Amino acid sequence: xxxTRDQQSWEHFGREDPLWAVATEEGRRHGGWxxxxxxxxxxxxxxxVFGFLEQAGIAVRPGDALDFGCGAGRLSRxxxxxxxxxxxxxxxxxxxxxxxxxxxxxxxxxxxxxxxPAGLDAHRGGHDFVLSLIVLQHVTDRAVVRGYLRALASALxxxxxxxxxxxxxxxxxxxxxxxxxxxxxxxxxxxRGPERYRPYAMSLTALPExxxxxxxxxxxxRVEHVVDDNRAGSAxxxxxxxxxxxxx
Numbered sequence: 001x002x003x004t005r006d007q008q009s010w011e012h013f014g015r016e017d018p019l020w021a022v023a024t025e026e027g028r029r030h031g032g033w034x035x036x037x038x039x040x041x042x043x044x045x046x047x048x049v050f051g052f053l054e055q056a057g058i059a060v061r062p063g064d065a066l067d068f069g070c071g072a073g074r075l076s077r078x079x080x081x082x083x084x085x086x087x088x089x090x091x092x093x094x095x096x097x098x099x100x101x102x103x104x105x106x107x108x109x110x111x112x113x114x115x116x117p118a119g120l121d122a123h124r125g126g127h128d129f130v131l132s133l134i135v136l137q138h139v140t141d142r143a144v145v146r147g148y149l150r151a152l153a154s155a156l157x158x159x160x161x162x163x164x165x166x167x168x169x170x171x172x173x174x175x176x177x178x179x180x181x182x183x184x185x186x187x188x189x190x191x192r193g194p195e196r197y198r199p200y201a202m203s204l205t206a207l208p209e210x211x212x213x214x215x216x217x218x219x220x221x222r223v224e225h226v227v228d229d230n231r232a233g234s235a236x237x238x239x240x241x242x243x244x245x246x247x248x
Contacts, residue, residue, distance in 0.1 A: 069134075
């Protein structure tokens with residue numbers, strides 16, 4: 001299992017354009033994000049997640065939360081308004097540096113570097129809530145994705161809840177887009193290449209639902225809901241949000 005290529009890419013994004021890399025909206029490149037608007041989008045995402053959980057009758061204790069793949073802390077900051085303690089984890093140190101700077105006014109929010117599934121061992125059984133949105137789809141190695149799914153489920157305390165998003169299928173025309181193929185084989189060339197191709201430097205990985213379920217349920221947790229969502233940004237990508245609960 002290797003994350004070397006992914007780490008190189010996200011360290012580059014963290015240095016060059018961290019807010020746009022987290023929320024790739026048109027017109028937001030090169031510092032186009034206003035910080036207030038950036039974090040407001042994170043609040044809307046987190047509010048939508050908790051709105052669904054409430055409708056589904058799933059209660060979440062307001063103790064400790066983990067935002068996995070936190071990037072610049074967009075969702076971490078929103079979670080800090082709901083939990084007593086929040087840890088944002090990411091493999092990119094430049095992203096973590098940005099997150100710490102932008103969230104220095106949130107004492108309950110801390111950030112840590114995690115560069116492999118084993119890096120989450122310290123979080124085993126340590127969180128009441130785990131969130132990971134638009135993260136695992138950018139992990140190139142599917143074995144690593146499965147490892148992260150197992151580790152995120154294991155990070156839950158008894159009675160804890162996780163919401164994890166991951167595509168289950170990607171249309172061939174997207175997966176085999178010439179720029180994305182180049183990104184898989186020569187990521188640094190593409191990162192430095194023409195502006196219009198840079199989004200394709202982000203790898204795009206899918207895991208069939210059955211495999212994702214098996215990984216999430218390996219350690220006594222269970223998948224309560226699987227929800228279609230549009231977070232992957234295209235109708236050609238079948239994106240899923242998994243709601244996972246560990247028995248009390």
